[in-house]
Amino acid sequence: MPSRRTFIKSTAALTLAASLPHGRAAAADSATSETPWYQRTLRWGQTNLTEIDPLRIDIGWWRAHWKRTRVQGVVINAGGIVAFYPTEVPFHRRAKELGNRDLFGELTRAAHDDGLAVFARMDSSRADEAFYRAHRDWFAHDADGKPYIWNELYIACVNSPYYQEYIPSILREIASRYRPEGFTDNNWNGPMRNQPCFCTYCERSFRARTGAALPRVANWNDPLYREWIMWNYARRLEIRDEFNRVTREAGGEHCIWVGMMAGAQNWQSRVFRDDREVYRRTPMIMLDHQRRFDTEGFQHNAETGKRLHSVGGWDKVIPESIAMYHLTEHNFRLAMKPEPDVLQGHALISGRIAS
Numbered sequence: 001m002p003s004r005r006t007f008i009k010s011t012a013a014l015t016l017a018a019s020l021p022h023g024r025a026a027a028a029d030s031a032t033s034e035t036p037w038y039q040r041t042l043r044w045g046q047t048n049l050t051e052i053d054p055l056r057i058d059i060g061w062w063r064a065h066w067k068r069t070r071v072q073g074v075v076i077n078a079g080g081i082v083a084f085y086p087t088e089v090p091f092h093r094r095a096k097e098l099g100n101r102d103l104f105g106e107l108t109r110a111a112h113d114d115g116l117a118v119f120a121r122m123d124s125s126r127a128d129e130a131f132y133r134a135h136r137d138w139f140a141h142d143a144d145g146k147p148y149i150w151n152e153l154y155i156a157c158v159n160s161p162y163y164q165e166y167i168p169s170i171l172r173e174i175a176s177r178y179r180p181e182g183f184t185d186n187n188w189n190g191p192m193r194n195q196p197c198f199c200t201y202c203e204r205s206f207r208a209r210t211g212a213a214l215p216r217v218a219n220w221n222d223p224l225y226r227e228w229i230m231w232n233y234a235r236r237l238e239i240r241d242e243f244n245r246v247t248r249e250a251g252g253e254h255c256i257w258v259g260m261m262a263g264a265q266n267w268q269s270r271v272f273r274d275d276r277e278v279y280r281r282t283p284m285i286m287l288d289h290q291r292r293f294d295t296e297g298f299q300h301n302a303e304t305g306k307r308l309h310s311v312g313g314w315d316k317v318i319p320e321s322i323a324m325y326h327l328t329e330h331n332f333r334l335a336m337k338p339e340p341d342v343l344q345g346h347a348l349i350s351g352r353i354a355s
């Protein structure tokens with residue numbers, strides 16, 4: 001069996017622990033099988049599958065790891081940019097080394113057999129060039145008609161069939177075939193505030209709302225630009241509502257689509273995520289708030305938890321992801337770890353560069 005170090009090098013892992021006030025944690029302890037999974041699953045593990053993992057993953061090792069770390073639920077890569085199961089949705093590209101395997105299905109079955117809740121993890125934001133060439137109009141373009149590209153992938157437009165048909169088809173396929181407890185999404189908000197889209201879907205939608213053309217300049221003193229901001233926030237809420245409708249319809253009343261939120265308010269604004277409205281609509285938040293800045297220490301976790309619970313309600317379960325790796329030597333996390341893990345983190349850096 002491969003060593004733990006091998007696995008940390010090959011497959012990044014994250015742990016997530018829910019932020020809960022004391023009384024709430026006590027309530028969770030006394031949860032019964034009647035309590036929905038999202039109110040009693042507090043300790044999560046996440047495997048970040050890569051496209052070559054179908055060749056090398058050791059599911060037995062992961063099951064032992066889940067048991068050793070006493071997680072109650074696992075987050076498993078399912079689809080979006082890349083599929084880890086034999087999808088039938090056109091342009092939903094299967095992972096390079098997936099072959100005939102159904103890796104998402106195998107891991108989901110193993111987790112369910114072990115009594116764990118499963119989050120199917122999506123990334124609903126971008127696609128490769130082949131997809132872009134086939135459906136240019138599904139992707140965001142700037143005022144000069146150039147597509148927005150990030151890490152060689154094309155960013156999808158939130159007003160296009162990518163979000164209206166393509167992603168819902170995938171959610172339906174996964175929910176009905178595998179029955180995961182729910183869905184997370186690494187990146188579901190589409191273009192950011194500094195990436196205004198001028199495609200025909202956007203032009204049409206904005207004109208229907210305001211009677212005006214899309215503003216060409218970011219000018220906060222212009223009421224039309226402020227309307228553009230509000231229109232963008234509203235669209236993200238519509239997407240959340242629609243994805244939840246689809247997953248509940250295909251996977252049952254508790255099959256919720258949770259997405260992913262950030263803890264930094266500045267970032268939330270740049271990606272048009274309305275904390276107050278989103279928290280009002282969901283019983284659970286998955287929070288990505290890992291990076292540590294010079295002026296912030298570990299206490300920042302508590303500060304963020306206090307702020308988000310104040311806004312979103314103290315009854316909300318908010319698991320926060322903490323990586324078991326460092327992306328770069330300068331990208332520190334809001335976590336502490338034993339020395340062997342730090343050393344393995346550095347090994348991972350060289351491993352990633354080499355691959």
Ligand SMILES: [Zn+2]
Nearest residue numbers: 157197199202
């Ligand atoms: Zn657009």
